[in-house]
Amino acid sequence: MIALVLGDFRDRVRRPAYAATLLAAALLGYLAVPASDSRWAIMQLGPYRGLYTSAYVGMATALASTLWLMLGGFYVVRNTIARDERTNVGLLLASTPLRTPVYLVAKLLGNVLVLTSMLVVLAGTALVMQVARGESTSVDLGALLLPFAVVAFPAVVLTASAALFWELTPVLKTGSGNVIWFFCWMVLALGGQSPSAPLGGLGVSDVVESLGADMAAKGLDVTGGEFSLGLTALDAPLTPFEWSGFTPGAGFLLSRLLVMGVVVALALLPAVWFTRFDPALDGGVVPEAPDAVPVPAESGAFYVRGGLKTVVRRGSALSAFPRLLVGEVRVLLQGVSRWWWIGLALVAAVTVVVPIAGVSRVLLPAAWIWPVLLWSRLGTQRYECDVQSILAPYPSVRWRAVAEWLAGVLLTAGTGAAAAIRMVVAGDPAGVAAWVAAVLFIPALAFSLGSLSRTHRVFQAGYVPVWYAGVSGLPVLDLAGALRAEDGTPLGPPAPLLAALGIGLVVAVVALSGRRLR
Amino acid sequence: MLQLVDVTKVYRGGKRAVEGITLDLQPGLIGLLGPNGAGKSSLMRIAATVTRPTSGQVLFQGRDAVAHPNPLREALGYLPQDFGVYPNLTAREFLAYLAAAKGLSVRSARARVDELIQLVNLTEALERPLGKYSGGMVRRVGIAQALLGDPKVIIVDEPTAGLDPEERVRFRTLLSDLSVDRVVLLSTHIVSDVDSVAADVVVVARGRLLRRGAPEDLLRDVDGQVWEATVPYSEVAAVRAVHTVSRMVRTTTGVRLRMLSPTRPSADAVPVAPDLEDAYLGIIGRSVAVGR
Structure with missing residues (x-):
């Protein structure tokens, strides 16, 4: 078991992405x-914050970790089973006497170890930040580290367990699962702070109670504002007060243990249906060999009478471009289920009949969350399918990059076409301009993130929160032009700026795409 | 046509995969032999413009193919050792996409794809997505894409893995036919893949070029040094400790060993005509001895 966990951990930490993960922490x-x-x-806490003592810095960093590791950390560790499947290590392990629950526990501990290493970096940063800010020069390591152990670590176990459960559960294990997790995270992050959350939620309410008690004891107005955890812009700097720290009671510790027990049980539940990488059982692809009838030598593979006869002519890269684009569209849309098309058709049908105000505010954003899994294929598929090994020495590498992005542009335009037609008919040039900018920018963002990271998870994890923030009313992230001023002007980023940014991203990726392996 | 001049490849971490190899490749089938980890695949990737050499030159028709890879890429058919396919495309869709990436004209692309699908005998599997192909069928798709652009330089890395014995024989013959007016560089660690078709054999180990020559030249190296003798099973280990054994066959009287030795290894050993496998093992054996 220990060897399995360490093997898994070593494999992950030796990848370049791990360093980026620690940097993010x-x-x-x-x-x-x-x-x-x-x-x-x-x-x-309203207009107040704690003085930067070890206890407060530790708690603030631990709570930030609790909130953001649950989101980002999930996407970091959500590939432990997929990696075993892709590398065929799973098949090797499946043929050993290793029992399924033991395998799952090892995978869970691997996830926990990766996230805990991020927590260690956060704790180290907290120590550095306390000293750097200099509001309190007395360092109390116990008080600094306690919040990581009793508040953040249970959230790490929760995230690690959820990631494993997601990977092993039908529907959740697909790309849709990444989107679903974002909304689950929102429920957990908001609901988990409530004093009435089951099992004490994330344990935040006890901390808030402790902070509130100290504020009241110092005569500060505790009704002046609510506790806020996240990332908030302020009109004025916060006023510090000295917090005596958090002493967890037995009830608090018990609730944390219970939370961890429940989520670990959840993570191990898939042992009931996990098929140990057997493609015959898990609905995967079983290769079909050709008919087992012996093939006569003169009609089998590589039998050619008189050599290959086709005279091969090359056109210019430009003349082959339309077919290259068709190929890229095929590659982008490969394997899309009919339910995806039905869903898109429904959104388009509703777009045609609703009042124009609802088109830009509701239906265009709806149409532009629908292809998130397809966009995330841009720049990544040739690596994830290992077709890059074939394509690497092909000519016209930059034309291919442009064609791939344009395939994404066509997809974006296609999914938003009904809304565009309505806006044109209704005489909404500002809406159409925002639409055009988004059609250029969204696939450019997906293509550049995919090309850099070579994994679809980065765009999936990044785009959904941006989309949600835009839909929820944050103008700076409203890519679709959904938020309007009273005169109908889009409140989001200026269309020319967004379009230029998109084209700039593509130009950068195209320029880099000729670079060969070192 | 294709020249590698003093090519060295050092990977991050200091591993020297290729060490000062120079090869002048003219039309014909060149067999690149070497044990696993010899640097064959690194050398093939450098020749195919996939990997940039740390030092040295790659010249195609006299032009620098490291700085200007496109002329070589347009004339190249490359089959890597490991590759993938888009699992939800059919073979025709996949090859049509690659033909467009190669810049083939519409008519050429259509005719060539049809011809190659027939060549690799996938006509009946045409409507099936590639994800449902067996390993051997995927390998045949890989071979088809390498031949898409009527390449003047064909670089194939362990191409016969996954092919059945009859397919291997026919594929070798096909490569031999193609090599009449093309450079065909075939990398393998299976000597039988090259012994009947290669006009030129290159042996590499530990990133270095050990020997290059026509098969007859390599055979002459070990002429009079290949012996066969039958020994009791219990003595096999002792013989192997002293001599390079190229083959072992169990018989009713013991184990018949085929071995390399500059002198008669035992009184009952009889000299036999060498084959390419003997020559190859002799070269590798000598390099190991020198390495020690």
Whole structure:
């Protein structure tokens, strides 16, 4: 078991992406302890925050970890089973006496270990930040680390368990699962802070109670504002007060243990249906060999009388481009189920009949969350399917990159076509301009993130929160032009800027795409 | 036509995969032999413009193919050792996409794809998505794509893995036919893949070029040094410790060993005519001895 966990952990930490993960953790730790004159906060109690003592810095960073590791960390570890499947290590393990529950426990511990290593970086950053901010020079390691152990670690176990459960459960294990997790995370992040959350939720309410009690004892107005955890812009810097720290009671610790027990049980539940990588049982693809009848030598493979006869002529790269584009569209849309098309047709049908105000506010955003899994294929499929080994020495590499992006543009335009037609008919040029900009930008974003990361998860994890923030009313992230001023002007990023940014991203990727392996 | 001049490849971490190899490749079938990990695939990737050499030159028709890879890429058919396919496309869709990427004209692409599908005997599986193909069928799709552009340079890395014995024989013959006016560089660690068709054999080990020559030249190296003797099973280990054994066959009287030795290894050993496998093992054996 230990060997399995360590093997899994070593394999992950030796990938370049792991360093980026730790860097992101350190950045989060930095954000959790802003300078005293900062106009943003991760944690606040109305107009107040705690003085940067070990106890407060530790708690603020641990709570930030709890919230954001549950989102980002999930996408980091959500490939442990998929990796075993892709590398065929799963088949090797499946043929050993290793029992399924033991395998799943090892995978779960591997997830926990990766996320805990991020937590360690966060704790280290918290220590550095306390010293750097200099509001309290007395370092109490126990008080600094306690919140990581009793608040953040249970969230790590929850995230690790959820990632494993997602990977082993039908529907959730597909790309849709990445989108579903975002909404689950929102429910957990918001509902889990409530004092009435089952099993004490994320344990935040006890901490808030402790902070509130200290504020009341110091005569501060505790009704002046609510506790906020996330990332908030401020009108004025927060006022510090000294917090005595958090002492977890037996009830609190018991609730944390119960949370961990429940989520671990959830993670191991798929042992009931996990098929140990047997394609005959899990609905996977079983290769079909040709008929077992012996083939006469003169009609079998590689029998050619008189050599290959076709005279091969090359056209210019431009003349082959339309067929290349058709090929890229095919590659992008390969394997799309009929339910996807039916869903898209329904959105388009509703778009045609609803009042025009609902088109840009509701239906265009709906149409542009629908292809998220397809967009995430841009820039990644040739790596994930290992077709890059074949394509690497093919000529016209830059034309191929342009064709791939344009396939994404066609997909975006196609899914949003009904809304565009309605806006044109209704005489909404500002809406059409925003539409055009998004048609150029969204696939450019997907293509560039996919080409850089070579995995579809980065775009899936990044686009859904952006889309949600835009739909929820944050103008700066409204890519679809859904939010309008009273005169109908889109409140989102200016269309020319968004379009230029998209084209800039594509130009950068195309310029880099000629680079060969080193 | 294709020249590798003093090519060295050092990967990050310092592993030297290729060490100062120079090869002048003219039309004909060149067999690249070497044990696993010899640097064959790295050398093939460099020749195919996939990997940039750390030092040295790759010249195609006298032009620098490292700085300007497109002329070579347009004339190249490359089959890597490991590759994947888009699992939901059919063979025709996949090859048509690759033909467009190669820049073939519409008419050429259509005719060539049809011809190659017939060549690799996948006509009956045409409507099936590639994800449902067996390993051997996927390998045949890979071979088809390597021949799409009527390449002047064909580089195939362990191409016969996954093919059945009859397919291997026919594929070797096909490569031999194609090599009349093309450079065909075939990398393998299976000597029988090259012994009947290669006009030129290159042996590499530990990233270095050990020997290059016509098969007859390589055979001459071990002429008079290949012996056969039958020994009791219990003595096999002792013989192997002293001599390079190229084959073992169990018989009713013991184990008949085919071995390399500059002198008669035992009184009852009889000299036999060498084959390419003997020559190859002799070269590798000598390099190991020198390495020690």
